[in-house]
Amino acid sequence: MAPDARRDYYFSGLALASCIGISREFPDVDLHGALTSQGRAMVAAAADMTTEQVLLSFPFLRWGDYLTVPSILEIPGLRAVPNGLGNASPLTTMYLYHAVHDQFPSIADVDELVEKYRADGVDVTYRRFRFGEHMIVALTGVPGALRFLSERFGATRGRARAS
DSSP: OOOOOOOSSGGGHHHHHHHHHHHOOOOTTTTTGGOOOHHHHHHHTHHHHHHHHHHHTTOEEEEEEEETSSSSGSSGGGGSSOOTTTOOOOOOOOOEETTTTTTBBBBBHHHOOOOOOTTTTTEEEEESSSSHHHHHHHHTTTHHHHHHHHHHHHHHBBOOOOO
């Protein structure tokens, strides 16, 4: 089974919202052509929802039931969508974290971005999570990101720094 076809977890509706948005922005992404009749009905129902509404309305999706292609990543035109991330290096210290098993973007793409930023002189703290996938790591990585921000802004636990 394709890796993203088994993503029947609570936040799986996020991919639905993402696909709808990407297909609106990039007409060459043929979302509707890659959907079954049930998939087209689902997209029509979700088309005007907020992200939160999609997440609450479409948990535990089994994408294989709604696609005519093997996986979300095989939706015609999706892989050709330009990604502007990394075109310009940031001017500030960065904290990045990513799941090793995440496929969109792949860990190799994130590693390459971090290497580019570092080569451009950006101070990057980078954490690779070996366990978990996209949504799990998005949540489990928050404490480290908050700690990083607290250290940069001088906040202490329980009270803000006096200026």
